[in-house]
Amino acid sequence: MRLVVDLNKCQGYAQCAFLAPDVFAMHGEESLVYNPHAPEEQRERLARAVAACPVQAITADGLDDSRDGGEASDAR
């Protein structure tokens, strides 16, 4: 899955780094480091991180099929 963080929006709340620590990490107190090509097994964690971002700075490709298409069964 591809993802991008809008670093103009990012305020360093670090909610994503709590929820998906293998995709997002804090470098020092405020700067965010992330893997723009998150592996498939991170889908659920990534979805949590996207939803939890207080300023909605994270956009991820290919998360929506878990919610809109085909209900939940194919999400995991």
Next chain:
Amino acid sequence: MPHASMLRQITDFANRANPYPIYEELRRTPVLHEEDGPYVISSYYDIEALLHDPRISSDAANQTAAGDDELSQSEGTGLPPSFIRLDPPEHDRLRRIANSSFGPPHRPRRIESMRGELGEIVTGLIDGLGDTRQIDLVDQFAYPFPVTVICRLLGVPREDEPRFRAWVDPIVAGLDPDTRTSAESERVAQEARLQLGLYLNGLVEQRAREPRDDMLSDLVNSRGPDGAMTTMEVLSTAVLLLIAGHETTVNLITNGMLTLLRHPEILERLRNDPGLSVRIVEELLRYEPPVQIVPQRTCITDIELRGITIPKGSRIWLMLAAGNRDPERFKDPERFDPDREDIQHLGFGSGIHSCFGAPLARLETQIALAELARRLENPRLVEDPPPYRQNAVLRGPRHLNIAFDNLR
């Protein structure tokens, strides 16, 4: 005088079950000031701006100087003020040290690694309901859950959890204005605070000598650029996490179940897709936030808002729950809709005091609601609205009686 009674209506218990019509009326005067009362701010964008404004102080001393109001609350712990009641730079120092024991960058997996344990606690509580067809969700589930979680997080040994819980219950009960009036319950709460303080003090000393993989050990042994916390600072931080993380989580879970039972089609979707709990919790934090009002801010200089000058030293109430339903910000704000594209709520506040425990509260509530949806067969409300607690700030039901056909 069209607004003479607005403050009274906010605190009036008669409006507790549904305060939202009052909030709607409030937003028509987004900066409201009655007589010598606080300045009441109710639009989303104004609240958001003030939460980030360094001219707005959280310091308890500034609040005392401004005089008490109906919603003032002292921490009443006999400990030094915790970071929620401090301004920078002291706030920053204490919060940074606390964070280094709790989250990234120093402890990025502390919360994530509790996921399995949280699931076990929830399963244990539901299994423990026994052979019954009706429960009070508050007393039997939502209340015990966060205390157990905070014990595990701090590092309270399992065998001490019952003792710990026995101290916490009267302390938390004493926070509600309802029970605060009785001298006997105040005495019990006072004694419990003392016992809890002594117990934690012993645990802190022990962890200072023999650190383990828990938050108390990290707090008391922190060696970062900010130095270590004093024992008193560790104690007030631990008590803050306990108190601030308790009622709020209870209310988020209870408001959540109440809202789902009022929207059975969404409850049904959650039953089939536990992943939906993520969006449900975010939307709950907008639609029924457990902290309705931030009443403990004062401005340290004159500030101008919508053409009104709020004089230095004034008390300010930020009406989070009113901002969360501001039509200027949200489409169809009175609708509970976990599918909305843009859930950017004020439920956890914003700015330097934004909820410290948010990642934990999210996880606890996501797991709790998903499991309750999965295991309660055909659940329904016994009474709607349920009875509420007195508190207008930390608003939530005192009991939530739910009937169901079976436990799965």
